[in-house]
Amino acid sequence: MTSQLHFPKLHRLIHWLLAFSILFILLTIVLRSTWMEKTHIATILQSGLQSDNVVISQQQAITIAKSIRNEMFQWHYIVGYFVGVLVLFRMYYSKKVGVFMPNPFKKNSLHDRLQGLLYIAFYLFLASIVITGLVIHFLGHDFILYSQCKTFHKLSWWGIVGFMLIHIGGVMFANGRGNKDTITKMING
Template identity: 35%
Template sequence: MDKRFSLASRLIHWAIAFTFLYLLLTVLLRLGWMNKGQMGGIIQSSLENEGMIIDNDLAGKIGKDVRRPMWNTHTIAGYVLCGLFIIRMVITRVQGAAFYSPLKGGLTGYQRFRSWVYVLFYVFTATSLLTGLIIKFGPDSIHDINEEIHKLSLYYMVAFIGLHLVGVVAADGDKERGIISKIISGEGARV
């Protein structure tokens, strides 16, 4: 029985995927188009056209204030991901893991690599969720180190999404034909 394609597993997979993509979008917006310096420059330029001059610090503060509602949704999506992660762990506990232990003997190189990718994904996801919660609710004494660790989440998120997409497409074309259809519709899955 392939547990990866049960209705519960598919729903949680897609909920986590869309939440991850939303979190990534908010990070990319904050780093790019909605960067406080970028927004501050636009604000300074607009005010200058109206005959008002403000310094870079004030413009950056106003830029941060403008993007705050967007960034608040990042925090909310983080809470949603915490809940989804807990649900995923419960499903995994009830149904069993959908991948082998990477320490199990007799695995092919592909199976071992795939297993390590998933283990690292869960460890890194737990770490980014925990550091996000500490940033929000933890003591000031450990805020900065947790913020630095949390910012590194961008790199594992992008790497995992890329590896996952390449791996799924490759598997669908070779060892696991129909895997893309199964994760979408569950069709052909034995549950």
């Protein structure tokens, strides 16, 4: 693959909006499974109310905890929709302007073929996250394949995390190997 001379503003905008949106969604996942985990919040609620001589059951505390947590998790859905729109826009943009990644099926260097495959995997993981997220959100617990959809949704996030680690590591490696402006190109063009 020939060195990319510059990245157009729209390309960089999509890249950074997608990056920050994914990081934000990951933050909501971490919050939901740690500090805002329902039994954790329920215990804090029960403890706080007990100091005021108010006693509520574990189930009541969990119901309140879920309502508190759901307020935060609404942002997971909102930004998830935004990611879906960005993925569709990125596909349209790539078709219109051209794909900014090496073709893994041409006789390129091993690095370029692996890089192309990694991007394909990334967009497949993103598409599966968006699709399963929409199914989970709109069809809910009554959907016959709900648990499988939820499992696939969660597993796909590990693919995104893996891509991010490889992507950031690869950019830093390339930047250190003589492509000193790799990061600058994605920020300034």
